Amino acid sequence: MATWLENAWYVAAWDYEVDSEPLARTICGVPLMLYRKLDRSVAAMRDACPHRLLPLSLGLREGDSIRCRYHGLKLGADGVAEEMPLKSEAVNRRVCVQTYPVVERHRFIWVWIGEREKADPALVPDLWPCSAQGWVFDGGHYAVACDYRLMIDNLMDLTHETYVHAGSIGQQEILEAPLECEVKGERVYLSRWMPGVDAPPFWSGALRQEGKVDRWQICEFVLPSAVMIDVGVAPLGAGATIEKHDQGVRGMVVDFMTPETESTHHYFWGMARNFDTGDAGFTARFRQQQSGVFAQDVEILEAQQRAIEANPDLKLNAYRIDEGGTRARQLIARAIKANAEA
Amino acid sequence: MATWLENAWYVAAWDYEVDSEPLARTICGVPLMLYRKLDRSVAAMRDACPHRLLPLSLGLREGDSIRCRYHGLKLGADGVAEEMPLKSEAVNRRVCVQTYPVVERHRFIWVWIGEREKADPALVPDLWPCSAQGWVFDGGHYAVACDYRLMIDNLMDLTHETYVHAGSIGQQEILEAPLECEVKGERVYLSRWMPGVDAPPFWSGALRQEGKVDRWQICEFVLPSAVMIDVGVAPLGAGATIEKHDQGVRGMVVDFMTPETESTHHYFWGMARNFDTGDAGFTARFRQQQSGVFAQDVEILEAQQRAIEANPDLKLNAYRIDEGGTRARQLIARAIKANAEA
Amino acid sequence: MATWLENAWYVAAWDYEVDSEPLARTICGVPLMLYRKLDRSVAAMRDACPHRLLPLSLGLREGDSIRCRYHGLKLGADGVAEEMPLKSEAVNRRVCVQTYPVVERHRFIWVWIGEREKADPALVPDLWPCSAQGWVFDGGHYAVACDYRLMIDNLMDLTHETYVHAGSIGQQEILEAPLECEVKGERVYLSRWMPGVDAPPFWSGALRQEGKVDRWQICEFVLPSAVMIDVGVAPLGAGATIEKHDQGVRGMVVDFMTPETESTHHYFWGMARNFDTGDAGFTARFRQQQSGVFAQDVEILEAQQRAIEANPDLKLNAYRIDEGGTRARQLIARAIKANAEA
Structure with a gap:
């Protein structure tokens, strides 16, 4: 059994650490990568391309999407495939990488580790002095x-x-x-x-x-x-x-x-x-x-x-x-x- | 079960990498050493003296033989003992190191990993462009x-x-x-x-x-x-x-x-x-x-x-x-x- | 089963290696620390504070005692607590670190690894040339x-x-x-x-x-x-x-x-x-x-x-x-x- 609590929000980064270039960070044993979208909200996903597992943090940003730097599979910020490596291959939308709920609050980027459907932003710990x-x-x-x-x-x-x-x-x-x-x-x-x-x-x-x-x-x-x-x-x-x-x-x-x-x-x-x-x-x-x-x-x-x-x-x-x-x-x-x- | 095929020829080195001084290289999980004899053919053997396991690649070449640099056990290119550490001790020809079949072809030194009796040089992959x-x-x-x-x-x-x-x-x-x-x-x-x-x-x-x-x-x-x-x-x-x-x-x-x-x-x-x-x-x-x-x-x-x-x-x-x-x-x-x- | 004999004296250090500052050294798999007391005899104890296991070798010497550098638990050379971290807390003398029998002989510091009650100084190997x-x-x-x-x-x-x-x-x-x-x-x-x-x-x-x-x-x-x-x-x-x-x-x-x-x-x-x-x-x-x-x-x-x-x-x-x-x-x-x- 893990020594930490699952189904909880954890700080993954300071707000200033995450920008458009992906940041790789292992949180509660899970290799993640985080980046900011054009609207400045943060996407978090497993740091492994669903194709051949190359870290997506090595990838190329395109709009709000990320393109794997090995064979070019393109994934949206929702983790779902948008373009296959071979341009003639039809996009299979079941091809996707796991994403993680994210909240930005109290100067930190929080990710939810555990069952996705339980990720309630109201459960983020109230670290009030960070934003008072x-x-x-x-x-x-x-x-x-x-x-x-x-x-x-x-x-x-x-x-x-x-x-x-x-x-x-x-x-x-x-x-x-x-x-x-x-x-x-x-x-x-x-x-x-x-x-x-x-x-x-x-x-x-x-x-x-x-x-x-x-x-x-x-x-x-x-x-x-x-x-x-x-x-x-x-x-x-x-x-x-x-x-x-x-x-x-x-x-x-x-x-x-x-x-x-x-x-x-x-x-x-x-x-x-x-x-x-x-x-x-x-x-x-x-x-x-x-x-x-x-x-x-x-x-x-x-x-x-x-x-x-x-x-x-x-x-x-x-x-x-x-x-x-x-x-x-x-x-x-x-x-x-x-x-x-x- | 190993992820590679046994009973096959594998490239152990380029022809230019092997000379009279032993080369240590682990092939398919087996520590080997290779050297050229006077007739320029290549000997391959387990890189461990049958006496106290010191790597034979640290040894001293003498004619076509190798002498262990720890206690001086001398082994022929066929892997069989030729001289014991103590000069007065009779040579025990059951003292030997495992040798491996070798073929030099297409600019490479090939070793056979698997059952010795199946080592047929005709099975070396035909990499024809290397020697055409x-x-x-x-x-x-x-x-x-x-x-x-x-x-x-x-x-x-x-x-x-x-x-x-x-x-x-x-x-x-x-x-x-x-x-x-x-x-x-x-x-x-x-x-x-x-x-x-x-x-x-x-x-x-x-x-x-x-x-x-x-x-x-x-x-x-x-x-x-x-x-x-x-x-x-x-x-x-x-x-x-x-x-x-x-x-x-x-x-x-x-x-x-x-x-x-x-x-x-x-x-x-x-x-x-x-x-x-x-x-x-x-x-x-x-x-x-x-x-x-x-x-x-x-x-x-x-x-x-x-x-x-x-x-x-x-x-x-x-x-x-x-x-x-x-x-x-x-x-x-x-x-x-x-x-x-x- | 260990590859070494227990219930025996082992050399832990040269006489010149041990002084009032603690020396950390792992002997027969056991992390130890050794130091000289004011009378120049040597104390040996497990290199882990009984409180939170910080190595005692990082500690501060006070008289013949050692004070842990994390929370200040003070232990005598006999390994028994002399002062708790919180000054108002009564000293609990069951709080102690394991000590090891020590003999200084033939220019070496010897520690007994095994059952304490069998530690007979007469069993120290007679390395006579060191002190003849x-x-x-x-x-x-x-x-x-x-x-x-x-x-x-x-x-x-x-x-x-x-x-x-x-x-x-x-x-x-x-x-x-x-x-x-x-x-x-x-x-x-x-x-x-x-x-x-x-x-x-x-x-x-x-x-x-x-x-x-x-x-x-x-x-x-x-x-x-x-x-x-x-x-x-x-x-x-x-x-x-x-x-x-x-x-x-x-x-x-x-x-x-x-x-x-x-x-x-x-x-x-x-x-x-x-x-x-x-x-x-x-x-x-x-x-x-x-x-x-x-x-x-x-x-x-x-x-x-x-x-x-x-x-x-x-x-x-x-x-x-x-x-x-x-x-x-x-x-x-x-x-x-x-x-x-x-």
Whole structure:
């Protein structure tokens, strides 16, 4: 049984990654290719010509159609044959490639993996910070050689910041703050409230002042595979609470983990903020800094994946800090089971 | 069951590739080594010393024999031990390495894969253009990472020239010409007759004139794995027909696909011509140009092999243009079955 | 069933390879890490944090303990948890990583692979030349991509020197000298006595004179996987015998082969000598020369391993010269069987 949920929307690409030239990407084990049509909507299809399986991503775009670069079979954006290799051969409209439902929303291109007739656009996870008024959002796509659930574990507990990201966003107080974990429907929340701490370098820079702050981290897991993290600091005494905290600087980190294979995934990462929204330099500097932070995570996560494979007699253990990841994995496993029974 | 026919002759090398130093090459899944003896005939044997399996291709040649470079076991060209590692140990003539029947013909070194007693040199495929009077022949060896049958498909239908080789030998008329497919005994013929077309660049250069020509392509598959293609153009009105066409310039492309593993093969390619036979510069320019054409095929064929492996739920489909390849695969499958029953 | 003996001491590293920073090394299929404590004794543990399996070799040393670099679980040198990731979580002393018995002896760090309670330091093989008075010893660690038993075969028969090491230590007389093979308890001896031969370049240099010498080679296999070789030459007529030979120059080559996987091993090699013991330059030159000799063996052994895998229908054969290796493999197989029955 697959380790991911089928009958769900997965992020296949950022909106800026898909243009008229086809993009090849394997999503949940399925080799896909995506391209934009003239009306800018996106077509997704199996990356294999129905004739001799050459990847269609190597093909030639013609209007909204794609022509295979081996023998020239031409397929419409609906996947159906429009022209056979030999011009005199009548077009057989049963010749077709499998297409996949696509939705473009929250700056991402989503594809539906599973039974086509269940593909309801209303089921796209609500990653609201990516497209909300008054927020700016920017980020990237990274290929990571580990099971997508290891990244979920990583994001649902930020204890690791202290060791993995010492010097940027880590601080000892993270280890001391009490954790609150809560499951609401298909979401898991893991909260940390750190009142009266020194802001770490990134956050004092965002706040434009040194001194004591209240700091919060609220991780939210959303099926099938998103984590949004409400992070920020407010000056001590400004009245911020875990429920309401717009007195300082606030960001929403948005992460989507799309399985590629059992042991690799596509990591879509971005940060939305509602401060300094007109400062493009802040956005660019943050993006640059984030690459360094992310490289630290990748080193750890890929080493963890290799260690899991090298120690097949050992299993992952969960302590108090892992409650968020544990609950998220339970939601995934339960949804996979429910889907299999349906 | 193997995807190739046993009890057949396969090309192991060009005549110019084998000399006194051993050549290591895996043929139909069997690691072999080949070398020339003093009388210039070729010996072929398993590339593993019967003692501790070190590749004999690393060994030292002595007269017509080979001495293993690990402990010095010396084997004759007949594969039988001539000297043991310890000089005082009596030679045990049951110590031997498996040898393989070899024939040198049509510029190639052929080895017999299968039951030794059935190795009849008369069964070597008649690749006559490689050694015919009045023709010059030249070509190369290429390692290609795909099932050998994908190359047979490729050669038995030249529709792909239009897309894969646009700019050299491809032209739109190839897509319009009617196809004739015929099976005669153990051979398949696929013919295209293109009367009154413009010659593509390569052929107008060969003919030394521009203007309308009659063009032909006659692909001939020969068991176990050869394709010969009769190609050329004649000036319009010179009287060329699909049956007889020596009025212009004519070439015979000779291809032999030797399986290495299930997903890789040795591609032996050459072209014979009966025009400008004294022009060594033409030969050299053609060889150079052919490298570029061939690189285009390799890109496509290796992408196709990877796509086949990445989409195990999909199968190759055949349309009208594929009749030649389909018939060739049927001949191979039928011969494998007959061989298994015999 | 593993190809190596469990319940035995294996060399994991040279004494100089292990310091306070952890060293990661896979021993007998088990990923381990080793480090020195403040008292300079060595701790060995599974290279996977009991929490989320991140390699502990990436961790941070604190006193004699190690702190995982992912979430900060702190483990003592005894493998038991000393601090949980969340500071407020009570330490659960059942949280622990598997540790391995370690002995430092004969310049090597030994780990016990098997049942912990049977780990008796008295069972460490007596590689006396590495730590004997009046001898100097030096050597290195090499990763070799072959079954450790192929290296044992190699060392238990020095016939190969003639072909593999022609020009340094090989000579034709090795092929002519009679062999004596003897098994005593858990040891195998293979002796060659070459009276009145010309010394090969290395040995005439060591002896500081040309001319006829008596030469000897006595290979001794010791369970689970060591080979010591008593080698040297004495001037002809000086009275050296195979039993007693301190009349010239004498060295003891010490080799330990530690399996890493079924098809790779760690090769620990060194040479002890009791002549020119104060000449550091001789030691350095010898070490340098030995790299070249060793590279010749690696080329052969890794080619042999690949050939074994490429020719699964063939098996290794043993002739007279292989008696030493054959007996050593029998001792190993017998010990594995006895261990399985116990």
